Amino acid sequence: MHMPLKAISALLSYPTADLQAAKDELNDALQQGNLLPADTIADLAKLVDEIASGDLYDLQETYVALFDRSRTLSLNLFEHVHGESRDRGPAMVDLVENYRAAGFEPASTELPDHLPVLLEFLALRPIEEARDILADTAHILDALQTRLNRRESIYAPVFGALVHIAGTRAEPAAVAELLSIKDDNPDDLEALDAVWEESEVTFAPDPNAGCPQVRDMLASMDTPRNAPPRAAE
Numbered sequence: 162m163h164m165p166l167k168a169i170s171a172l173l174s175y176p177t178a179d180l181q182a183a184k185d186e187l188n189d190a191l192q193q194g195n196l197l198p199a200d201t202i203a204d205l206a207k208l209v210d211e212i213a214s215g216d217l218y219d220l221q222e223t224y225v226a227l228f229d230r231s232r233t234l235s236l237n238l239f240e241h242v243h244g245e246s247r248d249r250g251p252a253m254v255d256l257v258e259n260y261r262a263a264g265f266e267p268a269s270t271e272l273p274d275h276l277p278v279l280l281e282f283l284a285l286r287p288i289e290e291a292r293d294i295l296a297d298t299a300h301i302l303d304a305l306q307t308r309l310n311r312r313e314s315i316y317a318p319v320f321g322a323l324v325h326i327a328g329t330r331a332e333p334a335a336v337a338e339l340l341s342i343k344d345d346n347p348d349d350l351e352a353l354d355a356v357w358e359e360s361e362v363t364f365a366p367d368p369n370a371g372c373p374q375v376r377d378m379l380a381s382m383d384t385p386r387n388a389p390p391r392a393a394e
Contacts, residue, residue, distance in 0.1 A: 163284045163291060164190035165197055165326070169319055170280035172205070173228075173236060176212055176220040184213035196288075196326050204318035211315045227314065231345040234308055236276040241301045241339060280323075295327035300335035302327075307340060 168190035171180060187209045191202050212220060228236050235241065239252055256273045260266070265282050272278075283291040295302070306320035324331070 163196065163288060164193040165322075166280050166284040166291065169205075169322060170277040170284065172208060172212070172319055173277045173280070173316070176215075176217060176224055178217060181213050181215075181217065184209055197322055198325070201318065201322050201325055205322060208315050208318065227309070227312075227316065233342055233345050234305060237272050237274050238276060238279065238298055238301055239272075239274040241304070292327050292329075295323055296329040299324055299327050299329055299331035300339060303331040303336045304339035307336070308344060311344070 168187045171183070171187060174180065188206055191197060191205050191209075197205070227234050232240065242252075253273055260273060260282055263282070263286070265285065279294070283294060302320045302323050306317050306324070309317035309320065
């Protein structure tokens with residue numbers, strides 16, 4: 162298992178008392194496997210410290226304001242690719258099938274494109290496969306880091322760490338396209354309600370649906386399927 166990916170998955174999850182208590186385990190996991198340089202580990206250690214020492218309710222409020230009430234900071238990756246498009250449902254079905262074909266059954270109430278869920282999966286896969294899939298999402302990760310840096314958020318270094326593991330630079334034009342979307346104001350609840358009013362996502366297979374970025378991401382996951390069954394914790 163690639164422990165830094167496992168640790169980053171935890172850091173991007175909703176803060177809990179268990180996560181706060183796991184400070185030492187998280188710091189140890191980030192240093193394993195030589196996937197991250199010392200300066201990146203140091204930046205992530207600051208986030209670990211903030212989570213471990215912070216007031217849990219404040220941490221949860223911050224997390225919800227960032228990732229649940231801001232569409233432009235959503236951790237559901239297909240939100241940044243498909244938005245309201247009905248293509249999102251079939252892409253989600255394909256992603257679930259790729260998880261299951263590799264012996265991974267997500268034990269989570271989150272959508273399959275939720276970044277912490279994907280990182281749980283990638284932590285169990287060969288490192289080159291993990292890097293290829295992260296590279297396909299590099300423009301999303303780069304845009305998320307930029308938006309979080311603007312807000313001086315403690316979470317910003319996480320996305321830089323993932324881009325580093327991917328070992329590639331995002332296409333500037335793709336990043337610029339994502340950043341051209343105006344940042345949500347998490348305090349404007351009426352506007353947020355209007356933004357989130359969208360057509361129902363239909364989880365029905367459609368072989369003609371999707372876009373090249375999603376197809377590339379799914380194709381990267383189409384590898385020999387001999388891994389034993391695993392479930393996300």
